[in-house]
Amino acid sequence: MAEEVFQPLPTVPDHPALEEEVLERWEREGTFEKLRERNRGGPRFSFFDGPVTANKAMGVHTAWGRTLKDLFQRYKALRGFDQRYQNGFDCQGLWIEVGVEHDLGLNSKREIEDFGLEEFARKCRDVVVWSSQELTRASKRLGQWMDWGNDYFTFSDTNIEYVWRMLKRVHERGWLYMGHRSTEWCPRCGTSISQHELAMSGVYQDRADPSLFVRLPLVDRRGESLVIWTTTPWTLPANVAAAVNPGADYGRRASGEWVAAARYPDETFEETLRGSELVGWRYQGPFDTLPPGAGVEHRVVEWDEVSLEEGTGVVHIAPGCGGEDFELGRREGLPILMPVDEAGHFFDDYGWLHGLSTIESADQIVGDLRERGLLVAAGLYEHRYPHCWRCDTPLIFRIADDWFISVRDLRQPMLEANATVEWTPEYMGKRMDDWLRNMGDWNISRRRYYGLPLPFYPCACGHLNVIGSKAELEDRALGGLDQLEELRRPWIDRVPVRCEQCGEPVERVTEVGDVWLDAGIVPFSTLGWQSTESIPEGYATGAARGLTHADLPDHAYWEKWFPADWVSEMREQIRLWFYSQLFMSVVLTGKAPFKKVLGYEKMLDENGREMHGSWGNMITADEAFSRMGADVMRWQYSAQPLDRNLLFGFGPAQEIKRELLTLWNSVSFFVSYANIAAFRPSWSELEPAGDLEPLDRWLVERTHAFVADATASYERYHAYEVIALYEAYVDDLSNWYIRRTRRRFWDGDEIALRVLWYGLVQALRVVSPVMPFLTDHLWRNLVLDGPESVHLAPWPEVAEPDRLYLDEIADLRRVVTLAHQARATSGLKLRQPLRRLVVEGAPSVEAHAAELASEVRVKEVVFGPVEAELRVKPNLPALGPRLGRELGAVQRALRAGEFEELGGGRFRAAGHDLEPADVLVERAGRDGSAVATLDGVTVALDTTLDDELRSEGRVYDLIRTVQTLRKERGLELTDRIVLTVPAEDAQLVERHGDWIKDEVLAREIRIGAALAIEKAA
Ligand SMILES: [Zn+2]
């Protein structure tokens, strides 16, 4: 036995174990550092990492995005691009603080303030510290190569200062204002929620709310009333008006109740009036029994938006509790009643309701209406209702004073900037356009604690001071600087500044900023926009001190790396991070901050359900690492078409593991025979040259095609195409090249070994960005004198393949598949040799008749017409809609055999041309033949058996049995044997002895009592 150059492979790979080993080696050998060193100074590929919220351990959802980011960065690195690799953590805002509140058992803003804001801020930072370490560990385990340790943290003073600078500019342009308006409000968090936050997944949930029909007696029409409908009982005490559609008809029931006639088509009415005629009618409010309602004159107003699709067509209007109501109220000059406080509890002047929450009050309100005879009907109403994205509390509408950035002057420039961006998939770019066309002003203020402090100092003199940097703050501060640990509450609240207008001291507003400000500024804050000098570790400021070594570069660096060539996040981020980045970039530069975007849809469990901790179908990243391995996870993520939800789970992972065995087994096959032949391939002679047989030439061309096609798919950011191309390639390599070349490997044919080695090595290189572990593991085994890691080898050269030749073999493989189908219908085993195959309609295969014969195991292949009866049936789903009433005639003609064959699978019947997709074609063979047909190619297999064929069939059976015995006995591939066959097979040995010996490596065949093998001496 020759020295084993290549390490023999176990039957199946242990992915997790192999990955840990590779990780350890990367670490030891500094593989990533070597890669970065090699590419330094090369062409640049700029990528901005969307910051992951640092409040949790890694989940399989997060690992999806991280995989795509890593995959394309690895691809670009193989192509020699210099990259930044900066990872980011999102560290402020509701995500963090609501989690901390929960952990501390606090449940209101009052309780947080009692707990102490300093200590609360420190607890929030602790969460970020823990989570950033966890996420880093798991990301490394996933194989993500980033510049760990030089991450950006959005709670650094540097990041905050950059947002301040942007806000100051917004103020200078006149776009910043304080708005008094109705807003979606979380009563638990005690803050408003902005329009784009409603786009986050999980915000809209199915919910059953009370459905109430309430009678409102009219003041000037005795015995008559309006009937309104509501699903939010708590808003009734704030009712000030009832709206009708001026163009619709309203009818009076016998009971005196007025409703829209169109809503009750089966009812007859005593009197009918146009909606416009009802306008101005006065009515008694539903809660005139309480002081606020008693002071209001309730009246009917007109509103074009009144829906005739639901309710009664008379709409209850409470401008203090609804966005549209507020706008209508403003137009009509209606009074505003605001019934609940920040926490959603009724104010004191609401009498017996005072202190109740919006939800608690529902039953009592319904009871009270019933008692007073105002309730017409009550039930439940199922609908999609928005909830707080952080704490899951149903949102309400409240009037609040919030800070807004006007989008009026920005909408058009943002649309123009987005038009320069290439979105994949394309429809996501359209979604962004839609959002930009419809977005309202950006509500940037939140009444919370652990967030970006808004640098707004409104003065009693009417002047709004906006601070643009820490230096400016220090310059204008009137005290409190000595205790300013971070630019954060509560410390910053203790730093008053001097009003630049009147010189009086002014205090900061207490609001913090929308968390999307923090993430949107990243293309500026991390790249040193307008920074006069490069400051080593200059990003490690404020709360980020001690967590990172990230530098603050200078403006020249920003010029180099802005805009990003590419960014990637899930679709939800269109209205979140992609939007906030675009917004801030258009404010600061007038340009889009990225050139290309890759988006993807949602992740569900493998049965298509959302994953929830409480449903037991949640998978942690650690569980997935240990049960499927990172490569298999990455495969599952990458194979996902971008426009569909990913169904992630262990079931699909099993499938992938099976799929990956084709490559594993092919490498294993190579290793076995290369070791036997003492074959030593050299990296310097990668591309096979010399005396290639046609099949060798085919694999080389097939490899060229795979490299070329996969490269094009990577360039399009279509990872799922790379996967599909890889699967087809490895199938060709294993199930065509290896199988058809098997005998040459037994003979230690060096050319065959060289060609196979080339095919395997190229496959590893192309798919290494997807599966960095398995490919590197196999690479180290296969490549003896090349780069020490597949990730340090450059991207394979893209050569133009001989497509004509490849198509020929692809046709040949299709004919083989058809022949196998025909054989399957006859019930004959694949091993059984047959006399003849007739092929019709595949002229390109004629040059490969011998290959075809051996592959299909027939003595002879004939190219010519197949004698078979042609049956053509209409494909109804395709043809029905197209032909309509003509279908019957076509159907009759086909059934009667009255049709003309046009070639290429097309037919003409009853005057209609039928395309291949329009018809189902069957060919029934004559006696003794099996027929199969597809896309204009037909094969007929002669299934008649004679003695010779039968006896050859038995030889194949015998060979297979012996091969199995060899395996069971653990014989080496090269071991010779002595074979004993039972007497009834003596005749087989007599006729085919040499053939059998050759196939099973037998020195000698003996006749004995039973089949047996023995290792030859
Ligand atoms: Zn909330």
Ligand SMILES: [Zn+2]
């Ligand atoms: Zn002033």
